[in-house]
Amino acid sequence: xxxxxxxxxxxxxxxxxxxxxxxxxxxxxxxxxxxxxxxxxxxxxxxxxxxxxxxxxxxxxxxxxxxxxxxxxxxxxxxxxxxxxxxxxxxxxxxxxxxxxxxxxx
Numbered sequence: 001x002x003x004x005x006x007x008x009x010x011x012x013x014x015x016x017x018x019x020x021x022x023x024x025x026x027x028x029x030x031x032x033x034x035x036x037x038x039x040x041x042x043x044x045x046x047x048x049x050x051x052x053x054x055x056x057x058x059x060x061x062x063x064x065x066x067x068x069x070x071x072x073x074x075x076x077x078x079x080x081x082x083x084x085x086x087x088x089x090x091x092x093x094x095x096x097x098x099x100x101x102x103x104x105x106x
Contacts, residue, residue: 015068022075030094035083043080050076 029035050073057065082090 011064015064019068019071019075022072022079026075026078029079029082030097033082033087033090033094035079035090038079038083040080040083043076043083046076047073047080 025038029038050069054066054069054073057063057069082093085093
């Protein structure tokens, strides 16, 4: 029983770190509207990997895997889409996604 509990805790911790790892990059892209330093190839591969993991989770009916990969896929897709958009559209998307309390002047 202790081994199962330990494995569960480690799995949850690992999944949380994986999901949270994309937040700083996504927030940076939204705030700066700059994607010049982001590797297009890396994010294409990352998004494809999360799609594959999501399909795997669906086929195995593993809800934790499905949930984690939906979150990771959403964040990495946002970064990839921002990389592909022309600057004018990046501005519009970033403006929409920026919370009002962040964009307001004091």
